[in-house]
Amino acid sequence: GENVEQHPSTLSVQEGDSAVIKCTYSDSASNYFPWYKQELGKGPQLIIDIRSNVGEKKDQRIAVTLNKTAKHFSLHITETQPEDSAVYFCAAILVFGAGTILRVKS
Amino acid sequence: NAGVTQTPKFQVLKTGQSMTLQCAQDMNHNSMYWYRQDPGMGLRLIYYSASEGTTDKGEVPNGYNVSRLNKREFSLRLESAAPSQTSVYFCASSEAWVSFSGANVLTFGAGSRLTVL
Numbered sequence: 395g396e397n398v399e400q401h402p403s404t405l406s407v408q409e410g411d412s413a414v415i416k417c418t419y420s421d422s423a424s425n426y427f428p429w430y431k432q433e434l435g436k437g438p439q440l441i442i443d444i445r446s447n448v449g450e451k452k453d454q455r456i457a458v459t460l461n462k463t464a465k466h467f468s469l470h471i472t473e474t475q476p477e478d479s480a481v482y483f484c485a486a487i488l489v490f491g492a493g494t495i496l497r498v499k500s
Numbered sequence: 501n502a503g504v505t506q507t508p509k510f511q512v513l514k515t516g517q518s519m520t521l522q523c524a525q526d527m528n529h530n531s532m533y534w535y536r537q538d539p540g541m542g543l544r545l546i547y548y549s550a551s552e553g554t555t556d557k558g559e560v561p562n563g564y565n566v567s568r569l570n571k572r573e574f575s576l577r578l579e580s581a582a583p584s585q586t587s588v589y590f591c592a593s594s595e596a597w598v599s600f601s602g603a604n605v606l607t608f609g610a611g612s613r614l615t616v617l
Contacts, residue, residue, distance in 0.1 A: 403540070435610070437609050438590070483543065488533070488545055488548070490535075490542040492541055492542040493540075
């Protein structure tokens with residue numbers, strides 16, 4: 395079955411800096427890669443997703459890139475703000491990575 | 501609209517006790533899912549229901565049963581709780597089945613924290 399690895403497990407950045415979270419997947423048939431943000435005490439919420447026929451997608455300060463040949467995809471957050479502090483999960487179809495705790499220091 | 505509602509939010513059980521986690525969605529979604537979240541392991545799929553009347557095992561189904569009561573409701577039952585089932589459980593729904601042929605956003609509930617002593 396599908397396996398998703400996510401790195402790093404924790405990430406601390408200074409406010410205004412960029413943050414990058416990387417994921418790899420194992421099943422070349424996977425064609426949908428969402429990213430979810432989970433705030434303390436809440437359920438995960440979709441922030442951006444990408445399909446396999448697209449290499450990059452942007453939404454304001456958030457972007458996702460996909461390299462199907464290498465089977466990896468990444469989340470990029472620019473100009474980080476304290477409210478970006480949360481746990482971020484990548485997924486391939488329905489299989490989730492282990493999560494990244496992002497801390498933005500002001 | 502409430503979205504996905506889970507009950508209870510917190511529960512403490514003794515080993516061997518049984519309980520049912522309830523989930524209801526008001527978005528007229530066809531597909532529903534149960535995940536568990538454990539530190540360092542992300543979200544793991546327990547069971548899912550691609551459409552009303554169907555249920556299938558996910559990655560970690562042992563020790564659990566599910567019922568798709570109707571289009572709105574999807575319950576998760578622990579028949580004989582074990583300490584290894586201490587976790588936070590999330591119910592989710594999507595408009596259509598998330599499969600290799602299509603993409604659908606999962607909407608999650610707020611979670612149910614279960615402790616088994």
